[in-house]
Amino acid sequence: AQSVTQLDSQVPVFEEAPVELRCNYSSSVSVYLFWYVQYPNQGLQLLLKYLSGSTLVKGINGFEAEFNKSQTSFHLRKPSVHISDTAEYFCAVSDGAGNTGKLIFGQGTTLQVKP
Amino acid sequence: ETGVTQSPTHLIKTRGQQVTLRCSSQSGHNTVSWYQQALGQGPQFIFQYYREEENGRGNFPPRFSGLQFPNYSSELNVNALELDDSALYLCASSLGRGSRTDTQYFGPGTRLTVL
Numbered sequence: 001a002q003s004v005t006q007l008d009s010q011v012p013v014f015e016e017a018p019v020e021l022r023c024n025y026s027s028s029v030s031v032y033l034f035w036y037v038q039y040p041n042q043g044l045q046l047l048l049k050y051l052s053g054s055t056l057v058k059g060i061n062g063f064e065a066e067f068n069k070s071q072t073s074f075h076l077r078k079p080s081v082h083i084s085d086t087a088e089y090f091c092a093v094s095d096g097a098g099n100t101g102k103l104i105f106g107q108g109t110t111l112q113v114k115p
Numbered sequence: 116e117t118g119v120t121q122s123p124t125h126l127i128k129t130r131g132q133q134v135t136l137r138c139s140s141q142s143g144h145n146t147v148s149w150y151q152q153a154l155g156q157g158p159q160f161i162f163q164y165y166r167e168e169e170n171g172r173g174n175f176p177p178r179f180s181g182l183q184f185p186n187y188s189s190e191l192n193v194n195a196l197e198l199d200d201s202a203l204y205l206c207a208s209s210l211g212r213g214s215r216t217d218t219q220y221f222g223p224g225t226r227l228t229v230l
Contacts, residue, residue, distance in 0.1 A: 004157075030215075032215050032216055034218075036221075042223055042224075043119075043121075043205055043221040043222050043223040043224050044158070044205065044207075044221040045221070046218055046220070049218065051216050090157050090158070092157075094215040094216070095215070096215055099170070099171065099212075099213040100148070100160070100163045100170055100171030100213045101209070101211075101213045101214050101215040101216075101217060101219075102148065102160040102163065102171065102173065103148075103150075103158070103160065103207075103219060104160070105157030105158050105159075106157050107155075107156060107157050108155075108156070108157050
């Protein structure tokens with residue numbers, strides 16, 4: 001079964017600093033990866049996804065992620081964060097077993113942006 | 116375009132009771148997936164419905180059941196509630212049957228508290 005590991009449970013960072021949220025996945029023949037953001041008391045919103053092609057994926061709100069097959073990683077980055085980026089971030093992989101395309105999520109990383 | 120909606124927003128039940136949660140899919144989507152998100156955890160897949168039939172199930176007991184209606188809205192029913200059922204229940208809709216590349220669009224969730 002596929003799995004996802006988010007390496008940091010909390011990431012504190014000052015406003016306008018760069019940030020990287022780390023995600024590793026278990027190896028598979030083909031892999032489809034997603035990053036979602038969850039603001040307090042809300043559902044999940046898709047930031048970006050990797051399906052194929054360019055390994056650098058750009059998403060909404062200035063976020064980007066790089067797919068690295070050799071390191072089985074899909075780290076999320078933003079060059080300059082804002083207070084409004086404070087939220088929970090989830091990395092997920094689409095599971096091929098059972099033909100549901102169900103998402104398998106990591107435990108989440110809390111991004112705390114300080115003024 | 117209407118997004119995914121869920122009702123109710125919050126719900127408090129006592130152990131042993133039964134609960135029904137509702138979800139309206141995003142316009143044009145025929146697949147609905149349900150996830151359970153315990154506090155401080157990533158969402159876990161409960162089951163998926165495609166065109167009114169169950170299309171896959173996660174590791175949840177039979178007291179978790181569901182329905183999908185002809186308009187592709189959906190219900191999640193939980194019988195004999197246990198304290199550990201306290202969680203945020205998320206509904207997600209997508210366009211393709213179990214397609215790993217489809218984006219799943221999430222609703223805001225229903226917060227269930229079992230006392």
